[in-house]
Every structure is written in structure tokens, then in C-alpha cells.
Amino acid sequence: MELTQLYYFYLTAKYEHISRASKEINIAQPALTKQIHNLEDELGVSLFKRVGRNIKLTEWGVWLKNNIEEPLNKLHNIKEEIEHLKLSNHIKICAKVASNFITNIMLNFKEQHNDITFSLTLSGEDDCDILVKTAKEGFKEEICLASGNFFWNKIKDITDLESAPFITFTVNKELRKTIDDYFNIKNIKANIAFECENINSIHDLIKKDNGIGFIPEFTSGVLKNDLKLFADSNFIITRYIEVKKNPYGICNEKLLEEFYDYMCDCFKNKRVI
Template sequence: MEIRTLRYFLAVAREENMSRAAEILHVTQPTLSKQLKSLEEELGKKLFTRHSFSIKLTEEGILLRNRAEDLVSMADKIEQEFVSLDDISGGDLYLGLAESYQLRFLARAIKTFKESYPNLHYHITSGDTEQLSEKTEKGLLDFVVLVEQPDIRKYEYIEFPQADTWGLIIPENDPLAKKESIRLDDLIGLPLFCSDQAWNGDIKKWAGSRFSELQLEGSFRLSYNGSIFTMEGLGYLLTYDHLIDTSKNNGLAFRPLSPKLENKIYFAWNRYQAFTPIAERFLSHLKVLVL
């Protein structure tokens, strides 16, 4: 199975049309059809269901698409790593980031690093701890920012200097906005928004034996999306301070949880990672700054 064939397959899966995919790939349609037929024969599975004007993935095709995306990304990363070996002015960094206002420390580090390496290119993936850890272990990310203390058997890490504070995003005209802090009793009976990871982790620990009394209205991986639903009166968002604009007259307010709930975040990398030169230089730069 060749990487080129997987690229062909992904193009057809994305476009759902053989002619458009062939045009994008700069190959003839018969050539593309032949490559995909060979791929199906090699795997012994039908990957597409062909209709009059479109092509849809079968269940086997969906499985291959998920695997092929990682394989092609890995191949691209390897090629870029070798190209960058002789580039003393830059290269590519792959970063996986959780949501936190403390990312400003990382952004500042990248900015000062680019003064010495102007040809630095960085690629950002956002996600929760499970998603980012999986990509790191596959070698698709150089560094990752996690909201859970990394497993020292797998990772080395640097701790960010501050902590993120949990609280509730509330419409500014809501009676709860008059409170200085939000206690568990205030949340009982409210439709709440939160990430699945935090709901079953930090919030569950904070609520203790009364966790079952809380009502999860909907889950969001991105706090901004949850704040839109809050603004429209569908519920209340549990998230970190500083992630949502709650300045005066913006329509929303933030109130911290009581008792206080905080998270440390960590800049981590695979303990057995083989770094590219630019990644190794960036890590040295970050260690000097200590974030």
C-alpha cells in the first residue's frame, strides 16, 4: 500500500466525486479509478458505493479514511523533518493545545523564538487530553499542552506558572450574576454546558456525592461555542476564567466556583521523542524562559 494511493483515496473521499478528485490530483480519471480498484483488491473490501453523480464511503471506507489521515500526516511530517535538517533558520513545529488563557506564555515564547528562526512554521491542533495524547503517542505532535498532569512514565513536562480557575458563564442580566461566587446549590436544577472530559473529571470531583444532582444540557469541546448557547439563554457554561469575553456590556458574566476549583496545565512531550533540530532548539528556548 503506497502513500500516494492513500492520498488518491482521501481526495476521492473528501470530494465524493471522481472527476473533481482527478482534477485536483492532476491525474486522469481512468488512472484514479484504476488506483482505487487496486486498493480495494489489495484490502479485499469495497471502499466506495458509487451513485450516479457521487461516491460514498462504505463502513470499511470510513475506517480506512481514519487510518489513512494519520498515515499521510505522518508521512508529510517525516518529509518536512528531513527537509528541515539543513535549514538553520527554521522548520516545522507541531503543537497540540488545550484551551487556557495561559497559552499567552507559549505564544510569547514562539514570538521571541521566531526572532532567531524566522522561517519557523508552527501547526496547531486543538483538543482534549485524550485526543492530544493519542496524536502525541503516534508521533504526529512534537509538543502538547495538557490540563491533566502527564504520566511521567510516558512524558516529560514543564508546568505553566499559574493555574486556571473554574467558574460559571452567566447572562449578565441573570440573578446569578449578582453573586460573587457560585456554590453547588446554585447549580442544582440548571441546564449546564461543559466539556465531557471536565464534566466526568474535575466537576465530578468538585461536586462529590451530589454530582448526580447536576444536569448536563450539552457538551462542548470549545468554550466559545458553549458561550453562544449561554448567550441565547439555553443554559450556563462551566469553563475556565479568561476564555470568554465577559467585559462590561458584553452580555455575559463570569463567577468563580466556591469552594475554588483550579487546574494546573503542562507543556509536555513524549519521553522517548526523537526531536527534529528545530523542535530541540525550541524546547531549549522554552526551558530557559521557564514559560
């Protein structure tokens, strides 16, 4: 069964008139009649019946017309809808990392573009306009070990990390994997005391001397001046963040390019500009 056959049938069913349908389709009447007969043979039912010199839909014909009308109308309008989507001001972002930082970027950009809308998710990387994730290359960020006043003088050596209560992300977070890899490379077992969904909870627990933890240099979006950061390179993790634009996204191309460039500038400058 071909789409063309269904389209020819639908127009003939709409007018219940072979001549009128053939003129609209711009094919000869015998060719149109043959296409309909081929469709009837394939379905094994009669779609039209003769009533004098006219044709009328059979019950099967009515059923088929009703069931293909909406899909065919959608296909007919698909080019117009695509043109409309190409002008869309909605940008979909999949942020595997740095969601707090990206939220601030979106809010700042929106102040200058009131008509833009965003969606920010942690999944759906195949169906987004911009994907942000860790990679082997990209924007460099240091993830620093942080503490409050109590643990500041207790961490002298990397082995001290095994005894201090450790505050980290839940296992479903990409940054948790980065931190776990650090401990595996150092051959150290972390004494995990808290697992948190968001960076703000980790920040507050560290600040109140509930333990130590790693805080991203600039993408965390939290104030670090009320925490103590260890400058020793043994206590610093380096990661790279890739900001990738989907060449097949459906957002307004010019607007997407402008926002993408702005986002990259923010990552490059390590702050929302």
C-alpha cells in the first residue's frame, strides 16, 4: 500500500466523483481508477459502489476515509509546520553537568530576549538543541576540595580523606562518577556521610562542618567565599565541559546561534557575563 494510493482514494472519496478528483490531482481518469482498483485489491474490499452514473462510498470506504483523513491532513500541512518550527524561540538544553550555571545563563540571556523560552533537562540528549556534558576536551574547570573551619586543619595529606566524613552527590549524577574516579585513581576509599541531589545541599553541609566535599570551580553557582578551599593539587580534580550544538535542532537558527555563542563565552570566562 502506497501513500499516493491513499491520497488518491481520499480525494475521490471526498468528492465522490472520479472526474473532479482526477482534475485536482492532475492525472487521467483511467490512471486514477486503476490506482483505486489496486488499493481495493490489496485491501480485499470494495471502497466504492456504482449508483447510476455516480459513485458512492461503501461502508468500507467510509471507514477508510474517516481513518486516514487526519493523518493525510497532517502530512499535507507538514511543510508549513516545519517552516513555523524553524522560527521557534524555544531552546531545549540537555545538561548532564553544570545545571545551576546554565540556569543563570538562561535567566541572564532572557533579560535581553523576552520572547525566548527554555527547557532544561538532565536527559534527552538526542532531542535537544544544546548538549552540555563532560568530555576529553572543552572548557576546563577545577573541582576543589572544600571544608568548613573544623576540618580545615585536619586534612594534611591525601590519606586523611579516608577518615573525614565525605559529602558527595547521589550516584545518578555525572559529577559523582568524576569524584568516584578520583578516589579510585588515588586508591582511597571515601568515608561517605551524606549523598545529595544538588550542590546547594552539599555546600550547606560543608559550611556547617558536617564533613568535606568537592565543589566545582565556577559551575556550581554557589558562593565559595564562606568555604575553605584546599590549594594542594592533590586535592583538585580537573574536568572538561563540552557545549555542543545540535545541527538538527528545530529552534530558530539565528537565535540558537546567538545563545550558543553567549553560553560558550560564559563558560570561557567562568562566569555569567
